[in-house]
Amino acid sequence: MSELGLVKRQFGHRARLALSPAEIRVIDDQAHAARTLWNCLHSWWQMMPKDKCTLAGADAAIRQARKDLDYLAVLPAQAAQAVLKTYHRAWVNCWEGRAQEPSFKGRFRTPMSVDIPQGRDLNIVRVHRRWGMVNLPKIGRVRFRWTKDLSVGKKATKDSRITGARLVKDALGWHIAFRIQTLQRAPESHQGPEVGIDAGVNIPLALSNKDHGRPPRLPDGTADRDKWLTPKEKAKLLRLERQAAHRNTFRKPGEKTSRRLQHTYDQIKQLRAKATRRALNWQHQTTTYLARTYGVLVVEQLNILGMTKHPAPRPDPAGGGAFGRNGARAKAGLNRSIAQEAWGRTVTILTYKSARYGGRLVKVPAPHTSRRCSACGCITSGSRESQELFVCKNPDCGWTANADWNAARNILHLYRTGHVIVAVPAAGRRGRRAVTPSNLPQQCRRESPS
Incomplete structure (x- = not known):
């Protein structure tokens, strides 16, 4: 808090990306590379002697791995450094008793994400009332849904700006989560009941x-389990669950899931x-x-x-x-x-x-x-x-x-x-x-x- 009664506030804003099929494949490869890099870093951290488990040693190992393995090179260099920073923070949280030890990330149970630590590389521009443009590393200019006034352009200052972003994927597609920092006046004490x-x-x-x-x-x-769905969506969900259960009966033990069953899932x-x-x-x-x-x-x-x-x-x-x-x-x-x-x-x-x-x-x-x-x-x-x-x-x-x-x-x-x-x-x-x-x-x- 400053002498003028101003405080720095950090919050996030999530927006939907409009991607082409080729851009989706590129971001998927980057997300899988980030997960693989985490697993390789975890193996390296467990195999190395205790006195050699340092950030400098891990950084050198990551740089060498990105040179030797092509599927790790698709990940931007700054995103690879963000993986190392996140992994080290996970161990710090474990040592301080706030979390458990970090573990390997599975392919299907781990959310797909790619970090963009530098906010100045995004070059965000509003081009329409509903759409904006953002620059993604190794992808280029991409549209995203504009639903909130962001601190970009002339509005961006040293204290009010976008410090970074992260690409995250769920069942509805890829989204970008901006990390925003603003300088606001400290709120007065609330006199409510x-x-x-x-x-x-x-x-x-x-x-x-x-x-x-x-x-x-x-x-x-x-009291309904699916209370957030409309009656039509509930009926569709019931039909899809029955369809998936029926198709799963034809699947032999250990057999790979068919494309039709995976589409239903x-x-x-x-x-x-x-x-x-x-x-x-x-x-x-x-x-x-x-x-x-x-x-x-x-x-x-x-x-x-x-x-x-x-x-x-x-x-x-x-x-x-x-x-x-x-x-x-x-x-x-x-x-x-x-x-x-x-x-x-x-x-x-x-x-x-x-x-x-x-x-x-x-x-x-x-x-x-x-x-x-x-x-x-x-x-x-x-x-x-x-x-x-x-x-x-x-x-x-x-x-x-x-x-x-x-x-x-x-x-x-x-x-x-x-x-x-x-x-x-x-x-x-x-x-x-x-x-x-x-x-x-x-x-x-x-x-x-x-």
């Missing part, structure tokens, strides 16, 4: 003040990618509304990986219960619903958007937020009669409400009573006390239900 947010399945984001109907609404069929991937894009668009619209409206956003500290684990198998295969023969299938359905809502991505988006608008995001402990009554504070067994309804079993209370709204009220109450785990951003703010067993709230408390 406080709100508790509960991430659920029936209501994706339930607010403590019942404002969850104000953001952009979900399409019809909230590609069509299924395109529909799935379209649904994912619509879900991400809804997430961005909703989180922007929340960050602009509220000054303090309170969420739970959830262990999503632990919540989506498969149930432990029972010794008796015929055993019943919640995780018996029939319960395992229900738990698998719940895991799919949790993964589809992408709760972790929602919290990540809320974190930087709340800081952008001057607010802050606070995380509170998650235990018993969905089982505790927000009116009387009692935790009683059987209060969750269904996934949607909460009924307090306390004889003196008997309060009934939506289960997600009840949990959102409990989340906000934990923040107001000082049970905070993480407060983001913490710079320049006085942190709250951490949660410990000694300062956990009592099992029963009295609070007005209003």
Whole structure:
């Protein structure tokens, strides 16, 4: 932050590329070369002695490999250096405990991408109201969809400019993701109200003040797995899945997938990618509304990986219960619903958007937020009669409400009573006390239900 109250902001913008079949083949070759270079670099790093695993040695090995192997030479030199930089950063994250060790990248499970680290080589020009031109290494001038005003031309300065880009591919084709850096005035402290947010399945984001109907609404069929597809797209997806299952019956074990079956798989991937894009668009619209409206956003500290684990198998295969023969299938359905809502991505988006608008995001402990009554504070067994309804079993209370709204009220109450785990951003703010067993709230408390 400068003395004038200006801060540097870095964000990304993704646009669709308009490529010819020949250009697509060139970028595909570059992406495969980048993945192969990563695997060769990983093998070299594991084989070399510890004292010789240096950036200078790896850089020399990459330069020699690009001279000896023609299929690695199709990758631009700067993109090859970006692979080395990304690989070294992966090891730094592992050494600092933020990630696991880097591993080999598989051909089919790894997203295809090519990095363009130098923004000055892009030479972006707007040629039409809807289209722009960008220069790609070893490809030339390519059109891309213009959907956002970029800091190019006379608008580009030392502090507001495009620092680089990355070519990424999904089921819908190749896109370019620009890395943009701007200099903006630091936002003032947000004076909006406080709100508790509960991430659920029936209501994706339930607010403590019942404002969850104000953001952009979900399409019809909230509990449907393919809720982001239209009825025609759902029918087409069902037809393609049946067609793929029928054609797969004629495939012998170990036999290569036929072109016709692979084409069917590609069509299924395109529909799935379209649904994912619509879900991400809804997430961005909703989180922007929340960050602009509220000054303090309170969420739970959830262990999503632990919540989506498969149930432990029972010794008796015929055993019943919640995780018996029939319960395992229900738990698998719940895991799919949790993964589809992408709760972790929602919290990540809320974190930087709340800081952008001057607010802050606070995380509170998650235990018993969905089982505790927000009116009387009692935790009683059987209060969750269904996934949607909460009924307090306390004889003196008997309060009934939506289960997600009840949990959102409990989340906000934990923040107001000082049970905070993480407060983001913490710079320049006085942190709250951490949660410990000694300062956990009592099992029963009295609070007005209003």
